[in-house]
Amino acid sequence: MERYYDYILSQNSRILAPNGIGTFVVNLLNEILEKQNKTERVTDFKSLLTMPFDELENLHDAINSDRSQDIMNNKVNSKKLNTFRNYYTRFFTKKIECPENEIKKNNISLIQDLGITVCPYCNRNYINSRDDSSGCEFDHYYDKQTYPFFALSLYNLIPSCSTCNRIKNSKSYDFCPFKVNSDEEVMFKVDLSSDSSKLQLYFGDKSQENNVLKLEDAYEIHEKDVAEMFRKETEYCKEYRDYLINLLGDRGNIGKEFSEEFFDYMIFGEIANDGFNDYLNYPLSKLKKDTYDYIVQLRAE
Structure with a gap:
């Protein structure tokens, strides 16, 4: 400054x-x-x-x-x-x-x-x-x-x-990136009720279908990125992870090193870290973090 x-x-x-x-x-x-x-x-x-x-x-x-x-x-x-x-x-x-x-x-x-x-x-x-x-x-x-x-x-x-x-342009917008104490969180939510993974963007508890920045239009093409994350979750499911742990554990007893967090980091990258918040240097990181958190939530259900 x-x-x-x-x-x-x-x-x-x-x-x-x-x-x-x-x-x-x-x-x-x-x-x-x-x-x-x-x-x-x-x-x-x-x-x-x-x-x-x-x-x-x-x-x-x-x-x-x-x-x-x-x-x-x-x-x-x-x-x-x-x-x-x-x-x-x-x-x-x-x-x-x-x-x-x-x-x-x-x-x-x-x-x-x-x-x-x-x-x-x-x-x-x-x-x-x-x-x-x-x-x-x-x-x-x-x-x-x-x-x-x-x-x-x-x-x-x-x-x-x-x-x-x-x-x-000169239009007013409800969300300022510099407003660090805002109580209203921007969040992506995934709708799995249909065959494809549909995205909705929320500002607080309000759907952003008429967002000033037209972000719903921008993110239409990224439904495939969400679908890819769910594909990876299905492909590398708990059963497959347990199989790898048992397989590797038979060769030196190293299975204990392979935690849930380790596998998630290998599959989903930086956003799988609990404390991840570097959204200003990773494109699509907000979308991927929200989707990952939802995947983890679904595992517990």
């Missing part, structure tokens, strides 16, 4: 001057909060750029009113906010010198610093870069046209694949 803040300042040396655009944005934001009798305040420009998503969400809710829009639409305010909004495009596609003395575009450097290689929205597409071409785009969770205050806020920038970014 420090590097990101320092980078923004390096792109506009007057941004924090008394008449600078950063100071203006913070003051206008606090003016809107005060006129709405809200207790929230933004202490400084650095706080606006780096505040955690939960704080950003509270700030968004506090200014999300027609009265706020009236103040923002004032001719002078609107012009300055538009200048601030456009900083995103100017800053993020500009090449910078990184600590390892490489020259990279800022958006490429930022996604590499985050250590994320799979789109957090769909968990399907890789978002790594090749040479000078970025495979990642940044979606403004709160769109910068309606909420220009958050145009550069780090936790409002969701690294995403181009498909998710274009489908979401």
Whole structure:
């Protein structure tokens, strides 16, 4: 976050001057909060750029009113906010010198610093870069046209694949990958009532048939991946595993090394680990983890 803040300042040396655009944005934001009798305040420009998503969400809710829009639409305010909004495009596609003395575009450097290689929205597409071409785009969770205050806020920038970014566009979406304390879990459920393994995506207890990102369309082709997991479970069933243990146990008494967890890891991979949560670096890992957990549940029934 420090590097990101320092980078923004390096792109506009007057941004924090008394008449600078950063100071203006913070003051206008606090003016809107005060006129709405809200207790929230933004202490400084650095706080606006780096505040955690939960704080950003509270700030968004506090200014999300027609009265706020009236103040923002004032001719002078609107012009300055538009200048601030456009900083995103100017800053993020500009090449910078990184600590390892490489020259990279800022958006490429930022996604590499985050250590994320799979789109957090769909968990399907890789978002790594090749040479000078970025495979990642940044979606403004709160769109910068309606909420220009958050145009550069780090936790409002969701690294995403181009498909998710274009489908979401400026629409609101109920799930933010940065909202770590959310009580509403996204979950895949498998319907085995028919001949094929049908998938349904749930957000909390609600079916996502009309999901903003159209994930139900994206995951239609992955019913075959679910079917493959059930095929493996059938093929390498308990009877077959017991047979292997007995066979190997007769040759050195090593059968005790082959636990249920060992076999599951060999068959299903990383997602079979109880503590697996690295969804941002393994494509389809959420689908496969939920399916695996369901398979384990079925074994106990």
